[in-house]
Amino acid sequence: MQKFNTLKSIPAYLPIVNIDTDMIIPKQFLKTIKRTGLGKNLFFEMRYDDNGKEINDFVLNQEPFNNSKILIAGNNFGCGSSREHAPWALLDFGITCVISSSYADIFYSNCFKNGILPIILEEEKIKELSEYANRREEISVDLNDQKIIYGNNEIKFEIDPFKKKCLLEGLDDIALSLKKSDKIQNFENQLKDKKPWVFND
Amino acid sequence: MSTTLYDKIWNDHLVDQQEDGTALLFVDRHLIHEVTSPQAFEGLRNSNRKVRHPNLTLAVADHNVPTTDRTKGISDQESKIQVDTLESNCKEFGVQLFGMDDKRQGIVHIIGPEQGFTQPGTVIVCGDSHTATHGAFGSLAFGIGTSEVEHVLATQTLVQKKAKNFRINVNGTLPLGVTSKDVILQIIGKIGTAGGTGCVVEYAGDLIRSLSVEQRMTICNMTIEGGARAGLIAPDEKIFEYLKGKPMSPKGENWEKALEYWNSLKTDADASFDKEINLNANDILPMITWGTSPQDVITINGKVPNPQNEKDEDKKNSIERALKYMGLTPDMAATDIKIDKVFIGSCTNGRIEDLREAAKILKDKKISSHVNAIVVPGSGLVKEQAEQEGLDKIFVNSGFEWREPGCSMCLAMNADKLKPEERCASTSNRNFEGRQGRGGRTHLVSPGMAAAAAISGNLDDVRKYQN
Numbered sequence: 001m002q003k004f005n006t007l008k009s010i011p012a013y014l015p016i017v018n019i020d021t022d023m024i025i026p027k028q029f030l031k032t033i034k035r036t037g038l039g040k041n042l043f044f045e046m047r048y049d050d051n052g053k054e055i056n057d058f059v060l061n062q063e064p065f066n067n068s069k070i071l072i073a074g075n076n077f078g079c080g081s082s083r084e085h086a087p088w089a090l091l092d093f094g095i096t097c098v099i100s101s102s103y104a105d106i107f108y109s110n111c112f113k114n115g116i117l118p119i120i121l122e123e124e125k126i127k128e129l130s131e132y133a134n135r136r137e138e139i140s141v142d143l144n145d146q147k148i149i150y151g152n153n154e155i156k157f158e159i160d161p162f163k164k165k166c167l168l169e170g171l172d173d174i175a176l177s178l179k180k181s182d183k184i185q186n187f188e189n190q191l192k193d194k195k196p197w198v199f200n201d
Numbered sequence: 202m203s204t205t206l207y208d209k210i211w212n213d214h215l216v217d218q219q220e221d222g223t224a225l226l227f228v229d230r231h232l233i234h235e236v237t238s239p240q241a242f243e244g245l246r247n248s249n250r251k252v253r254h255p256n257l258t259l260a261v262a263d264h265n266v267p268t269t270d271r272t273k274g275i276s277d278q279e280s281k282i283q284v285d286t287l288e289s290n291c292k293e294f295g296v297q298l299f300g301m302d303d304k305r306q307g308i309v310h311i312i313g314p315e316q317g318f319t320q321p322g323t324v325i326v327c328g329d330s331h332t333a334t335h336g337a338f339g340s341l342a343f344g345i346g347t348s349e350v351e352h353v354l355a356t357q358t359l360v361q362k363k364a365k366n367f368r369i370n371v372n373g374t375l376p377l378g379v380t381s382k383d384v385i386l387q388i389i390g391k392i393g394t395a396g397g398t399g400c401v402v403e404y405a406g407d408l409i410r411s412l413s414v415e416q417r418m419t420i421c422n423m424t425i426e427g428g429a430r431a432g433l434i435a436p437d438e439k440i441f442e443y444l445k446g447k448p449m450s451p452k453g454e455n456w457e458k459a460l461e462y463w464n465s466l467k468t469d470a471d472a473s474f475d476k477e478i479n480l481n482a483n484d485i486l487p488m489i490t491w492g493t494s495p496q497d498v499i500t501i502n503g504k505v506p507n508p509q510n511e512k513d514e515d516k517k518n519s520i521e522r523a524l525k526y527m528g529l530t531p532d533m534a535a536t537d538i539k540i541d542k543v544f545i546g547s548c549t550n551g552r553i554e555d556l557r558e559a560a561k562i563l564k565d566k567k568i569s570s571h572v573n574a575i576v577v578p579g580s581g582l583v584k585e586q587a588e589q590e591g592l593d594k595i596f597v598n599s600g601f602e603w604r605e606p607g608c609s610m611c612l613a614m615n616a617d618k619l620k621p622e623e624r625c626a627s628t629s630n631r632n633f634e635g636r637q638g639r640g641g642r643t644h645l646v647s648p649g650m651a652a653a654a655a656i657s658g659n660l661d662d663v664r665k666y667q668n
Contacts, residue, residue: 017519018394018494022633027614031265031279033239033286035347045635050621074515076395079428080633081612082330083237084346102395105364105430106330106344113348160362162223173348174248177225177356180217184358187216187227197451197459198229198323200256 002115003170007097007141009069012059013133017074021086021107024078030085038085039092060093064136072099072130075123078107087114097141099148101126112163115170117143119157129155143168203469205366206435207401210341210466214324216358225358229323230340233260233296233350234309235287236614237328241351242290253357255295259318262287263308264614266301268577268604280615294354307580307606310334310422310548314414315582317447321436321463326353331548331630332431333424337417338444339436339466341401344425365475367400367429368468371408373482378664380558381416382550382628382647384408385423386488388480390498397429400476403468404434408482414443415554422549423630426495435467487663489535490632490645492523497632499535501650501662507531526634527642528622535660538644542625543574543655544637545601545648547611550628551579555648556587559628560595562652562666568600569658575602575617577609601655613638626654 029041047058054061060068071090077100078086087110090098098111099119111118119141121129132139132150139150143164147154165171177184191198204212217225238260245252252258265280275281284301291298299306305316310331313319319335325342326332328350335342345359353359369388389396402424409417417434424432441460444450451459486500499505508520508531524531529538545551545559556578568574576596578584584606587593593603610617611629619625619641628651632643646654649663656666 015518016522017515020494020631020633022612022631022636026635026639027612030236030614031277031283033243033283035240045639050639076398076428079394080330080425080631082328082344082346084240084328084348087346102398104395104428105398106346110346110348113346160221160223162219162221173360174244174250174352174355177352177358177360180225181356183217183225184227184356188357191227195459195462197320197455198257199254200449200451 001113001170001172004096004115004117004143004167006143007069008138010064010136010138011070011072011099011129011133012065012068013130014059014071014073015130018076018079019073020080021078021083022080024086025083025089030083035088036092038089039094042089042093067094069094070097070099070139070141071095072126072133075101077103079104082106084110084113087111087116091116099126099129112167113173115167117141117167119148121155121157125155203472205468205472205474206339206403206433206466207341207366210322210324211363213322222362224361224363226324226361228326228353228357228359229257230318230320230325231258231353232309232313232325232327232332233258234264234327234329235262235283236264237347238290238350239283239286240347241354242294244351245294245354250355252294252296252354255297257357258296258354259313260287260291260296260298261306261309261312262301264608264612266607267615268607268609268617271301271605277616304581304585307583308548308551308608311551311579311583314338314418315447315580317444317450320444320450320459321440322466326359330425331422334418334422334548336421336424336431336433337414338440339433339463341431341433343430364430365400367397367402367476368474369402369404369478369480370406371404371480371482372406373408374411375408375482375485378649378667379485379487380647380649381412381419383485383488384482385420386490386495386498386645387485389423389427389495391480392427392478394426394494394496395428397424397427400429402427402429402432404432409434410437413554414439415552418552419549423495426630436463487647487650489650489660491527491529491535492520493526493632493634494523495630495632495645497523501535501660503535505529505531505533505535536662538660539624540572540626540644540654540659541623542619543568543572543651544577544610544625544627544629545575545651546577546579546609547629548579549630550648551577551583553583553586555628556583556592559648559652560592562649562663563599563601563656564595566599566656568655572655572658574600574655575604575610577604578606580606610637612636626651626660
């Protein structure tokens, strides 16, 4: 997994609440058997008209937001379907940090598996940051210090220490868990004894 | 210390816990489908890893499969590749698969319970948010992403942080024509789509206990629409009766041992919850959704909201956006909403009791001439059972099409989809923009309400058609 340290970008602002993962990447693009190549279809229905032409009004079709690495959005971002294609599409487009006042649980954990940092801030702070999007000014994110720097200001954000470590070091979850193979084996041995029906043998 | 049902299942599955609370949880049951698994198997292959417990894993193709004649296979090339990939992955890694021509094939959340793969007190995961369905059996069941699918395949565990405990009590009895679908829509309307974020919901109260196993599944299924990853109900005699003799249920001595354990699965009387709400079932009416979020609910005798009455700017914008997308005018009556299509099916309402409920309304009636309606049974076994009961004939005689099992128009990944601006009364779970096809307009309803809408040609009160 790609490491996340610091990031500097003009943020794109999408002031819509309850953006669901169907909106982020619609079902017709879930037929892929790969993780890559989804960026061009990110927010497909808002981004393209019926003839496949880019809709100029949509923020990610506009300069400089078509190169934004940071997306600011309304609350409950990523609700609905568990599809990891949603963070894959964001990542493929180049967005590695999302800022919202809340996220749906599955989307939130999917981000961390893909080197994307989802930051939670209060609504007021989001409004403040969105001004930087409107003015097309850069903001910086520093994961190690857990802060966003904008103009002469900075905001601290909270993050689970283990998730932070995994992002900073780009750790592979499976490799970490496999280091605990002995514990898993022990658990299974006890389970066979305690609940023999679970293994169906 | 007093604990909740969720606490008990959680504690019983802890393989390891770090100081910061991050836990490694054992997974007893892993369901797999074709859309969210190919990249996970690919990951295993690239790292030269195996599936740790193929016998705790069950696979089925459901999202992409055609619901019309299957003898010629899948015509859409991409869908075909995905279904074929699932088959070859299952073969390579030794995972049991219900193929497209197997009569046990169906929607992943319907076949799990049907086979007895779903059991009380287990941790069940699947790369699908509606995994919450299995919570009806008193299991901790939730949807995961593809990276997590790979993690479970490789380790039979999952890295998790404990969620909060949220109890929703529903007491009383439901009025005639009101179903568990209306109960869950009412709950989502009340708590909102983010109301359960960070929580596991336990449904309790005498109404919940009075519900059949299948009705409970409808409630747990849509827990995710209220933002909670998992919803569960303490298992009881109805659950044990349902599971007894199912192909994958425990047998003989194991059944007795399991039963003893399952009987212990309940929240202690004095356990505390982080959040709790109460609903009176007697007050619940047949519900519909008017907008593009499952929280946009009104009763069938209600009116579509008017954004002018909303003071909060974000909410006002969101109502305006939804009304525009849905092609509705403020303050119009729910029963004035004309429909073009009806879809009965999905993991929410594609089981035998759902089909019976709709057939009861449709018996000896014809659907409106401008309505196009389909029934997609949730599995091959549901289809077979319905045909034995003659339900297929009732549907066909009324003007419905009788299809092969799958997810179908719930998410429109196969050929079943709405055209732009087409309006559908649907028994599925999501009314998001474009969910049933680009520009398509979805109204979520119960199976009885879907049948009533088909007859009337507009959203209508199912109680009009109750015998």
